[in-house]
Each structure stands twice: as structure tokens, then as C-alpha cells.
Amino acid sequence: MKACNTFLLLLAVSAVHRSASESLMYPYGPEAGDRVTPVKDDGASDEIPISQKFTFFNKDYNSVFVNNNGVVSFATAVPSYTPDAFPLADGRAFVAPYWGDVNNEITGKVYYRESKDPQLLQRISNDIEKYFPNLSFKATWMFIATWFNVAYYGSVSNKVNTFQAVLATNGQRAFIMLNYDKIQWTTGTASKGDPETGLGGIPAQAGFNSGDQTHFFNIPGSRTPDILNIKSTSNVNEPSRWVFQVDTFKVPGGCTYKADFVKFGTVFWKDAACTQMCKCLESGELACEEHRCAGSETCQPNLWYFTCQAPAENPCL
Known part of the structure; x- marks a missing residue:
């Protein structure tokens, strides 16, 4: 186990979260009706039953886990804090908006909820149809997980990250949207990062792993220092947002080669x-x-x- 971190970070965290007009993030926090994961280093939610199946690479799931270390997983929790390279050999299936060593004992909240709110379903449907113009999609269910102002393990700074994973389905087609609002660190000290900068060592991984050792995706910069700049990247021409179809794999905006992405014309x-x-x-x-x-x-x-x-x-x- 990692050693106890006794550093107390004094950070004023606003209770008013950014609205949709200020970022691409979907609404989150107590005012949105979210639940929170335990305040625990390497912690996770209990298994969360979901009211509609979510198809991830041709496999149906009826529950998820929200993991403090930047992962929404299927079938099992993911306490690992140092990101491994995809594909993983152990069969874990998960979405990784920003898999790194979060410690919400220092500061930050990890929020989550499933939703069938008509306005939110219309919003996600409009977004998906914009990014997949040849596809008619009307969402009937969505799940939103948000890491708000979370610190890294071993931090002696005030650097925090805010990012989000949105899952949506109509019962047949399934999509994942990853949104980034604030990215200031890449690595905790147990992953050989610098306690003052949150950089170095083995940086965070973003993308997803299907669990079959064949289907996986790396957002450019994953496990390199460039992941710090993920907010300026996109596959849908909206910096700070990545979108994928995941019932069967489709990535708008470019091509994939061995699970890596390049834009059209590259x-x-x-x-x-x-x-x-x-x-x-x-x-x-x-x-x-x-x-x-x-x-x-x-x-x-x-x-x-x-x-x-x-x-x-x-x-x-």
C-alpha cells in the first residue's frame, strides 16, 4: 500500500460549478442530484446497477463502478493508480477519461448519476447527431461521472483537475463522451511524479480498454507528458471533447492505427x-x-x- 499522505492542502473550492454556457461539461454536482464516491485514496463507488443495459464492444453491462482514479469500469472496480499501457491482459473493461493517481482525501469530489431527464437526453442526442451526421440517434439513458477539482496523490501544490465521462445509449447504439475543463497535473508521487508539480513519472492514460486484448483506444499523449494538454485536443473539432461510438467502434474526425488516432488529412x-x-x-x-x-x-x-x-x-x- 502507498504510504499515508499527511499533507493538508488548504484550497478554497467554490460550491458553484461552471454552467454549460461556460464549458462543454454536462451539469454536475449536488445541485444536479449527483451522488459522490467515498473520500478515500484509490477508492471507488459500490457497484452501481443501471436501469438500461450499456453495450461496450458487443458485450452488455447492467452495472458500473466509478473509480476515484479517473475510471468508469464494468464488472469490477479499478483501484490501480499507475496507468498501464492498453491493451490490458487482465480482462478489465473500462472507460478512462483520465486514469491517474487521484487523492480526494486532499481535495475534490467525484460525482456520478444516471439520468433520463428529457432535456439532458435531448442535449446528448443533438451532440451525437452533430458528430455522427449520418446517424439518427435518440438517447433514452445516460450516465454522467465527474471528477471535480481533484488533487493528485502526494500533492504539495494547489493543482487540481476537473474532467468528465458521459455514457449514453438508446438501447442499441452506445456512445462515450469525454469532457475536460481543467487539467493541471498528470502524475501522483507513487507513480514517480513530482510532489510540487504533479508532473513526470508515468503520466495519466486517457481512452478505453474493452477487456478482450484487441479493442482499445489511446487519446493522443496518453502516458506521456503531452497528456497535460488534453484540453486543447479533440476528434470532433471542439477542443476539450472526445466522442466515440462503442457498441461497435467508430471514431469521428479521423483514422485509427493500432488504437492511436490521427485527424483527417494527416x-x-x-x-x-x-x-x-x-x-x-x-x-x-x-x-x-x-x-x-x-x-x-x-x-x-x-x-x-x-x-x-x-x-x-x-x-x-
């Missing part, structure tokens, strides 16, 4: 020698061919892929 190379060039087509398919860098270019890493880059100009010439 050109990249698969290998460190830059011999296989690929382009993400508007159809969502990758077109790849043998193609090397030009003579003056060098093959350089960029996130999980490689690009051909021209030599930098010498300003003294």
Missing part, C-alpha cells in the same frame, strides 16, 4: 526509418505506400508516429 510514417507513409482519408481509412523522406529531410518521432522534417534554417546565414 500524413505520417509508420516506422522509425520513414519507409511506410500513410495518409488519413476523409473516409476514415488509411492509404499507405512505400515512400521515403527526401534527401535533405530526416525521420523524426512525433507522438506515436514519425514524420519527415526538413533541416532547420541557420539564422546566422
Whole structure:
């Protein structure tokens, strides 16, 4: 077990949460009728029965767990605080808006509720139809989990994160939406992060794992320092939001290669020698061919892929 953290963080947390007009977050908190998970390092809710089945990669679930460490899981709780690389070998199925070492004993709340509120169902239906324009979708159920101003384990700073996972279904099709409001840290000290900055070590993972060791997805920057910038990224042209269909896997806005994402029009190379060039087509398919860098270019890493880059100009010439 991790050692007890005796640091007391004095942080004024506003009871008034940001409204929908100020961010892409769906309503949350006591005023929205939310419940809260236990105030416990690596804690989780009890198993939460849900009133409508949720289909996740062709498997139906009738309950969820909301885990303090940034995960909504199916079938079992996830107390793990250091994120492992996807796919996981142990069969756990879960959605990870921001899997990292949260400690709500320091500060922050983890809220959750299921909802059949007509206004919220209409809102999520409108959002999904905007992102999937060829799909008619009318939600009949949704589940909202929100991590509000949560600190990292071992924190001696006032850095906090606020993010959200929204699950929605009409009984057949199922969607996941991940929203980000404030991201100031990536790593707890038990994951080798810096206690003063919340950075370094093994940073947070975002995406999901189906449990079958085949279907999984990594939001760009996962388990790297770049995950700190997740609020500026998106696959639906709205920075701070990622959306997926998950009854069967569909990602709007780009292409996937080995569970990683690139936007439409992106050109990249698969290998460190830059011999296989690929382009993400508007159809969502990758077109790849043998193609090397030009003579003056060098093959350089960029996130999980490689690009051909021209030599930098010498300003003294």
C-alpha cells in the first residue's frame, strides 16, 4: 500500500460549478442530484446497477463502478493508480477519461448519476447527431461521472483537475463522451511524479480498454507528458471533447492505427526509418505506400508516429 499522505492542502473550492454556457461539461454536482464516491485514496463507488443495459464492444453491462482514479469500469472496480499501457491482459473493461493517481482525501469530489431527464437526453442526442451526421440517434439513458477539482496523490501544490465521462445509449447504439475543463497535473508521487508539480513519472492514460486484448483506444499523449494538454485536443473539432461510438467502434474526425488516432488529412510514417507513409482519408481509412523522406529531410518521432522534417534554417546565414 502507498504510504499515508499527511499533507493538508488548504484550497478554497467554490460550491458553484461552471454552467454549460461556460464549458462543454454536462451539469454536475449536488445541485444536479449527483451522488459522490467515498473520500478515500484509490477508492471507488459500490457497484452501481443501471436501469438500461450499456453495450461496450458487443458485450452488455447492467452495472458500473466509478473509480476515484479517473475510471468508469464494468464488472469490477479499478483501484490501480499507475496507468498501464492498453491493451490490458487482465480482462478489465473500462472507460478512462483520465486514469491517474487521484487523492480526494486532499481535495475534490467525484460525482456520478444516471439520468433520463428529457432535456439532458435531448442535449446528448443533438451532440451525437452533430458528430455522427449520418446517424439518427435518440438517447433514452445516460450516465454522467465527474471528477471535480481533484488533487493528485502526494500533492504539495494547489493543482487540481476537473474532467468528465458521459455514457449514453438508446438501447442499441452506445456512445462515450469525454469532457475536460481543467487539467493541471498528470502524475501522483507513487507513480514517480513530482510532489510540487504533479508532473513526470508515468503520466495519466486517457481512452478505453474493452477487456478482450484487441479493442482499445489511446487519446493522443496518453502516458506521456503531452497528456497535460488534453484540453486543447479533440476528434470532433471542439477542443476539450472526445466522442466515440462503442457498441461497435467508430471514431469521428479521423483514422485509427493500432488504437492511436490521427485527424483527417494527416500524413505520417509508420516506422522509425520513414519507409511506410500513410495518409488519413476523409473516409476514415488509411492509404499507405512505400515512400521515403527526401534527401535533405530526416525521420523524426512525433507522438506515436514519425514524420519527415526538413533541416532547420541557420539564422546566422
